[in-house]
Amino acid sequence: MGSIDKYIFRTTLASFALILVSLTGVIWITQALRGIDLMTSQGQTIVTFLGITSLVIPALVLIIAPIALMIAISHTLNKLATDSEIIVMNAAGFSPFRLFRPFFYATCVVALLVAFIASYMAPDGMRRIKQWDAEITADVLTNILQPGRFAQLDQNLTIRIRERQPGGILAGIFVDDRRDPKERITIIADHGTILKNESGSYLVLEDGNLERFEAGKRDPALVAFGRYAFDMSKFSKGRDFTLGIRERYIWELLSPSPDDPVYQQLPGQFRAELHDRFLAPLYPFAFAALTFAFLGTPRTTRQSRNFSIGGSIFAVFGLRMAGFACSVMTVKQPLAALVQYLMLFAAIGGGMWMIVAGVVVEPPAALMEAINRSNERILRLFGRPAAA
Missing domain, CATH: 2.40.128 (Lipocalin)
Structure with a gap:
């Protein structure tokens, strides 16, 4: 990894960490406020309150991490474009595909983090929350x-x-x-x-x-x-509790016990949750490819990037919403999981094709003409400003 790659890699991961901590902290506070009655009405200590509410953080990171990566890549590319560094690297022989390499390395780090959280940390945290909640609920003294x-x-x-x-x-x-x-x-x-x-x-x-x-x-x-x-x-005796689907480790979802009452009652949700765990590490790659495809091509400082930024946000948001919809449909339709896989691989492949081909995303000429005509009508309607 060269010095330029290291610079972009460090900048992207530093931005990712800052954005991830900020977004997770904001959402965690909103979730933690729901459990404030642990201290007020049930007499629990601040340590118990923080312990229970902090266990939900891995599950939040699992959803927020790909979005934080997308924002970090957008910030890094915008910084490089503002300082004209992308144009200089392009003039020095860096193709868009070559420039994508350090972003790909950063995406691999995020994908490994997401895979570990999805397979172990998130279900382990949810399992501990359920166990802790069962102990508190069963304790008459609290x-x-x-x-x-x-x-x-x-x-x-x-x-x-x-x-x-x-x-x-x-x-x-x-x-x-x-x-x-x-x-x-x-x-x-x-x-x-x-x-x-x-x-x-x-x-x-x-x-x-x-x-x-x-x-x-x-x-x-x-x-x-x-x-x-x-x-x-x-x-004050403890009570038994049944593990839900989100509290199962990935290997427990791969081979559930046939005698498991939850599996017997909700086999479709087991299937949907398993595919969600497998798909979670793929979303960072899809988001990174789409974001770079829209924002990674060389542009001068005179060229507007607003349309490309809006397009990347729309593409990432649409892909994630479609993923949520497919996940819900997988409960009853197993083929919906295949659609979700194809959709993600298509997004990654389409983004990589745009990067290799050097496609520059610009607003259509017809759209720009329509916007200009609309601006002229507004000026005629309200009158042009008088000349000085």
Whole structure:
């Protein structure tokens, strides 16, 4: 790789990284705001909140990376064209196909990243989110005990907390336990904490009173305590969860178990997801070829690039939307996956043909004439500006 190739390669990848981080960060914030109730209503820490919401980042990168590459290539080509470097390299003997080489290297790096994310990182992140969510949902101490509400955990067990304080402290705890028909226990504590260990989950109450009403006795027994552990293991057991299609690794999609209930119910979605994983690394090549085909030919600074930029955006956007449509149709029509493969290879082949042939994308003459005539009509309608 020569010095020019290294310069273009580094510029493209640096722009790609900056754009990818920016777009992913913006979209991640919008997704993370949906889970803000983890801290406000379920009493989770900031570490748990950030941990759960950050696991969705690989799935976002999987969609954003090809688009970020397209924007990075457009930025690099526009920079080279503005500084007249493309014309100088063309005059020095660089053909458009030769100039495409460093962009191709950068595309290979992005495609490898996308392939790794599609096959392992994205499903692994979604799997961890589902597992974490199942643990939180199954934990009564964080999900059911809401401040100011009476939570009936069992038919004869009611618990209420006044508020959640920093550090996981529960303030103003009330417990009414009638599970034993021979006695009724009422507990009022100033505050308490949650303790989880190998033996189970406990609500550790501090500075409170325990009142026990025994059957056959007239007066209750009142006990003041400084520390009392209330067993909550029965209500804090984890629950099983079923992995969805997006949580499966690529090898699990290639050979699903015939006894898998999800596969038996949704075989078409397994097929569509598998093809999406295979097609994900091809989109960077298609986007790179189309973008360079529209913007990579030598132009002077007097020639407008607006039409080429608009054409590249339209081509990339149309290709991605058609891909989404084919993916949806693949669920019921297996041949739709073949159409998507042909469409991507046609886009790559068409873009490479335009690059090798040196096709310059310019607006049609008829379109320019129509625009000029429209401008003249507008000027006649509103009147030409008076001469100075």
